[in-house]
Amino acid sequence: MTYVIAEPCVDVMDKACIEECPVDCIYEGARMLYIHPDECVDCGACEPVCPVEAIFYEDDVPDxxxxxxxxxxxxxxxxxxxxxxxxxxxxxxxxxxxxSLDPRGE
Incomplete structure (x- = not known):
């Protein structure tokens, strides 16, 4: 796995990262977005455009x-x-x- 989408994305799904991803590896679930670990080319383009700062390199995901x-x-x-x-x-x-998570956001 390369990049990971974490808690700030739950029930928000701004999708700016989808537009920025050059390889179309960010998939949409019902409550959040997910980065495909085998399709991601580790370019990092998605990370800086996330308005809720939910995307982290795998080694940098907060505890x-x-x-x-x-x-x-x-x-x-x-x-x-x-x-x-x-x-x-x-x-x-x-x-x-x-x-199982409680609803997030508004």
Whole structure:
């Protein structure tokens, strides 16, 4: 895995990162966005455009959000590696950990 999307994205999903990603590896779940670990080319373009600062390099994920590294990987267990988020669109299969979170934002 390269980059990870963490808690600040839950129920926010601004999607500026999707527009900036040159390889279309940021997928949309029902409650947050996820970076495909095998499709990401580690360019870092997504990180600075995230308005809620939810994207971290895997080694820099804050301790309180380490479970989001696994949640990002778990999102793709069912989805696999479709080769681009645009052709998939939004899916409803957030990992159980994400589904169990209390609503965030407004």
């Amino acid at each position: 309180e959000w380490t479970e989001y590294t696994q949640a990002n990987a778990d999102f793709f267990d069912e989805l696999g590696s479709p080769g681009g988020a645009a052709k998939v669109g939004q899916t409803e299969h957030d990992p159980a950990f994400i589904k």
